[in-house]
Amino acid sequence: MRTTLVNLSMNRPKWVFWGVLLLTLIAGLQIPSIQVDTDPENMLPADNPARIFHDHVKERFGLHDMIVVGVVNDTAQGIYNPQSLSELHQLADAIVQMDGVVSQDLMSLDRVDNISQEGPGSIRFEWMMKQVPQDQAGIDQIRTSVERLPLLNNTLVSGDGKAAGIYVPIVKKSESYRISGLIQTEIEKLSGNNQYYISGLPVAEDTFGVEMFVQMAISAPLAGLMIFALMWVFFRSLLLITAPMLVAMASVIITMGLLIGQGYTVHIMSSMIPIFLMPIAVVDSVHILSEFADRHRPGEDPKTAVKAVLGHLFTPMLYTSVTSAVGFASLAFTPIPPVQVFGLHVAFGIMLAFLLTITLVPAYIISLSPQRMAQMKDHNIDEDDNSLLGRLLIFIGRFSIARAKGLLAFFVLIVVGSVYGVAQIQINDNPVRWFKQDHPLRVADKVMNHHFPGTYNAFLVLDKTSDLRSGLQQQLTARAAQEGVDLQALLASVNNDSFIEYTNGLINLFDQRSYDDSDHETLWLELLDITEQAQVGSKYFLTPPALQYVDQLQAFLDQSDYIGKSNSFPTQLKTVYRELNGGADDQYKLPPTAAAAAQTVLSFQGSHRPDDLWHMVTPNYRSTVLWLQLSSGDNQDMSKVLSLVDGYVADHPLPEGVELNWAGLTYINVVWQDEMVNGMLNSLIGAFFMVLLIMVLLFRSVKIGLLSMLPLTVTILFIYGMIGLIGKDYDMPIAVLSALTLGLSVDFAIHFLERTRAIYRQCGNWEQTVADVYRGPSRAISRNAVVVAVGFTPLLFAPLVPYITVGFFLAAIMAVSAVVTVMLLPAVMSMIKDKDGLFGVKSPKESES
Template sequence: MKLRDALLTFSVDRPKWVFALLLLLCLLAGLQIPSIKVDTDPENMLPHDQVDRVFHDQVKERFALYDMIVVGMVNTKTDAGIYNPRSLEALHRLSEQIGRMKGVIAKDLMALDRVDNISQEGPGTIRFEWMMRDAPQTLAQAAQIRQAVERLPLLDNTLVSGDGHAAGLYVPIESKSLSYQLSQQIEEAISQLGVEDQFHIAGLPVSEDTFGVEMFVQMAISAPLAGLMIFILMWVFFRSLLLITAPMLVAMASVIITMGLLIGQGYTVHIMSSMIPIFLMPIAVVDSVHILSEFADRYRPGEDARPAVMEVLGHLFTPMLFTSLTSSVGFASLAFTPIPPVQIFGLHVAFGIMLAFLLTVTLVPAYIISLSPKRMAQLKDHNIQEDDNSRLGRLMSLMGRLSMLKARLLVVAFSMLTALSIWGVSQIQINDNPVRWFKSDHRLRVADRVLNEHFSGTYNAYLVFDRNAQQDPVLALNSDLLAELDADPRSTQLKPELQQMMDDAASADFDQYASALAGLLDEAGFSRPADEEELWLALFRRVEAAQIDAKYFLNPEVLAYLDALASDLERHAQVGKVNSLPVLIKTVYRELTGGGDEQFRLPDSPRGVAQTILSYQSSHRPDDLWHFVTPDYRSTLLWLQLKSGDNQVMTDVIEHVDAYIDANPLPQGLSVNWAGLTYINVVWQEQMVNGMLKSLMSAFVMVLVMMIVLFRSFSIGLLAMLPLSVTILFIYGLIGFVGKDYDMPIAVLSALTLGLSVDFAIHYLERARAIYRQCGNWPQAIAEIYKGPSRAISRNAIVIAIGFTPLLLAPLVPYITVGFFLASIMAVSALVTLLLLPAVITLVGNKEKLFSTLNVEHESV
């Protein structure tokens, strides 16, 4: 084994070179860390050219939409709620302060003091005045504001809750990356208001950005705590601070070099890649624990450490290589997901795993050899007989006897457990929501609950409708005009005149072209001979009709369809409200035509719709119109306010719309699509889950092939996959059984399960083969296996499972999830390896034949 011998010889002969090279690598990697760039935006889970993301960005640009922070003010102590002078004065002051904050789009800030009250001034006229130009001085004035708000559908239950106990400020921001910073400034402004009302800050942008900030704070706490816990547990097992320093150095160096490589390549540290230390540390430690366990069993103080080191590394090198390769394959398979941050995460963890292997087989032996005889003499004597009488030793012996004596019962029990796990897997629900990444008592979770109880919803989704042009509108208009002229006997004489007008009005923009051409035709109706007047006016009316037809969403029939869809959506349990162009038009039209409830309807003609919209243009916020329709009136949207940002809720709403359109087909030439952060979260989650499933399946097959190659046996290869298979099914069955949603951290844990579970199987089977060949008797082999190798496996499982319990105390749910399931993976895979594997082998008739092909020590390595 040339590679093994070369590495081991180099490590034990030149330990100082190993230390120097490692120090140099760590220094080079550490120099990259100050240039770290952080990206906590889940939207970047999707490639920039992904279709849904491109459309989402286009919609934001076309409709001048911005990501928003929602600030809620709640007063439940008075019957009037927030409609009292003190609360409204505080709301007014807060709105003014927020409007002056850098990064806030002040002109689009929505608050009671920044919107219009729309009322009738007289027959056929409308009045726009500030809803709350100044804060009211009396309860009567506050009551008037309430009456005005409740009359305006666009404001009611959006700016003020239906019960009057909560008011909202919708704060549009220049960039999501400013969310956390602005939320801190807003909280500072709130603290100076001096009112007893409760204030809450919510919205996906602030939740995502806050998670990013707290994530790195938590990483700085959890990773060192996990490292400290692992260090303490290894000291409990090995009772030598000198000895256990080596694996901790391997873990630290692996993390530093891997993160330095990632940052040095210019990659941003995303939510996924920030968890590289948490995922890499247990894998970096497990091989070292195997080495320390074997070394502690063989070395006696006062002896030369070199023979023990060479012997231990000699038979552990290849199993550790293959366990590292399988773990690396598990994470590298994430490169096949369509999610860029997951690809980067997977590839760098795969690199870190192989780096940890290289450091384990070089740094650990170099470190042990470099210890002086005096220090080596301080090592506790970990002989097999002593360990046999320890609690762990007695437990291992018991498990060994149990696996052999109760083999059939164990196989039946694990089979039943697997069947139950398969049922649990079928119950898994794919769901995620960045707000739920915080614990239930976190201020953002509390804000989410309170504001969504009072308001229509703090989660936004946009249903976008576009008019599909059948042909170039200029060419279509010209064709219609020429056809109209051809029907007149004078067409031959007048066609050159019309063609000249078309040339004079020529423009790439249809609206400009039609307006210019209409002016020329109108002028011709007056300047040309009287007998031609009717013809030119007919052509003029044709242009006018084309202009109206081009402005598709001035059509009352189309608007009625959108209005009916919006009404249907508002009956959905999770849709709090739908704001739309039809609602705006109906509100203004009501005031133009008398102000009664019966006038709250759409005008009868496109001209009436256009006049209604023109009236709205005299308001203080005319640009608000363009949030609902584009200036060419060929695209519009429905703004859905959802009470939950869960993927399941958004998916259910999408399916509801699809069902409605199936039953009520879209008007001809109309297309529909979705946008908004809530929808984008569904897209990347689905792509991640599907990508993870494909990568898991492909990695599973690759690991199976590697096991068959490693053990040179198809049956042993399948046997090696047993702990992995049972563990994956159990973990994900448990997820489905307890009702835990399948979210981002759960999805990524599949790669960790793949690597850690097969690790134990490889070491167990390799040592079982060697021991069985020595004694030729399975009961005797079982007794020997559960003295040495089983302790290394159990120590590994205990060290990692308990070592990461500090994650359970984290305030962020993904860290708690990783901590719990990491411990579960280690415990289950160790139990399956130590109980089920020997039970299955016990039931195999010809063990000589089984183990005759089991030879891990390939000379090619």
């Protein structure tokens, strides 16, 4: 394969140019059809049980993702003044008319009911703020009414009275960026002294998607430009740096075009493909060009030098490409679809970059004129041992050999400290924290969660799951059999999906039979009574035991530091029941019977927003939901809430036949984060041993295979140990960096060991081998590390934290792996006495004897 590709590139360079250009154009034409997806829900497969249940809960309870708009006034009056309330009214009127907003469910002061007693046993529902009062007395009355209603107090208006919220339900999360932009436009029309903030997970996720692609369009070219500039500083020749950039650009465009052309959406992960692929695509090209510049002499046939260079570089480049590809391809075994797509396409891009390197670069060299070829010799990057880098590397080489034991002890201490750091790692993520501290969304998140109990939603769902129909049929059949009556045909004649309709049908039949069959009149009336009781009992969450359990669970959660506030069906019932019974505080309690609860519900249906009830309980009263408001969207805080509920249920078992489950975006984030972390860990472990096996097979040596894994092992432990020690959360970008660490860390080791083995086989002298290695391969490794590490510093200035994270740790990975390679490997090898056995050759003396 090597001979065929090399001959093709050197004998048919134009074919190579046109082929690469054609592939790049075809791939580039796919890019305009790009589809963006930043929904964290899609980090889970469509058939994931948690995701399916989450969607089912939203459908059953009519729940929608929400944008939260905050109106803040820090004056003494707070939000309760005519100007602030007028602006809130004006803004809510504008929002409710926006396309994509679920207008009937929008919540704000002017669109909710004030619930009060109208007379003994009766209740009145009137708009809380149909018109903005122009006198302070009217405004104070609104404040008193809000503070009296648990459903509204500290939800629509903050407890300190300084802020009001408008909860904007939207049809699709993907519309949140557009809708938030429209809301911002309306806010800019207001001229008062209020401050306005837009927050919520949906708008954070959608905004990140938009800014992510703006950043990708800026950061990737800037990183490429920085690499280009640094290579020019090092090599002082556009000829030397053009080929690597062509390889990198073609690799990125073809890989992204392939991804988009296959119909995959570009997710947060795949948006980083250019950032991850570019450094890997550049390094091999630099090795080839630097070696060629060292070997080629003006006037000589360049094909001879190219063949010689590829002769000894082909193997290490193939090894590095395969191991890097394996590292990323291992992500295909994670349970996260976007990560799978990302890993496989980066793996493809790496092998594509290798193919382009061994075809496009030689073709590029061969196509140069003799005059330009002569210029390359003037920029030989390996001949100047007096440069700062040259002197430093020679010193490092001598130091590594002279202080081998001390260096080994030093790195052992680093590993021990890194292991401790790894143990301190905290797994945590929060889409709002993907933005920098001064981003409007981060500011809004901080302000809103300061004034309100929380803008992060989680839903605790309780379901009564017993099979009502079968249980009733068994009870009826058994009772009828005692009287010698067969009910099978009669029961089969009633066929309704709804249990309520089914029991209504049975009640009518039994009532009719009690008239028609006087001999069994008592039986039919008894069966009718059993059916009526079953019908009443089927409305489980109207029964006092069920309501008390939910109410007690809610009271327990309200005491937690992690939950700012909760709302539930019992909260609604207690509020209405209080007004039905005089309005005194001591009447704020649950109805004593199921019938009283049903009557309370019936009273609530007279409100302006009767459907609000069905956001908390299903119409058949078999399922209910607790709406929890959290002030933090961190996975760790949500996980603590999960543990809190698990502990409560362990001490207070759920009623028989009741199941508990979770829904909500904050919970879904925990699920996919756990899946990703476990999947990444498994893929990293699997890929580590796969790379080790590949190294042993490719080098045909267990010893060299193990040596090649040293830089990889130390770099992974050091990077993740540093993450744990500095307190950086283990989030999505950090998790994916494991694949990059696996690929880049072993690359340098492969080049170093392969060249060391080749040089030792030629000279048979360890000291001479070390000297030659530090004049050639070590310098190329160091230059590559510097070029790539510094080249991605533009990412540090990005407004998005994941890009900053990738930029910083990518530079750290390059620096650490290069240092470990050029310092630790020679120190370890120098301590191995049998060098001939290590490199698989006989010494010259043994050969003579």
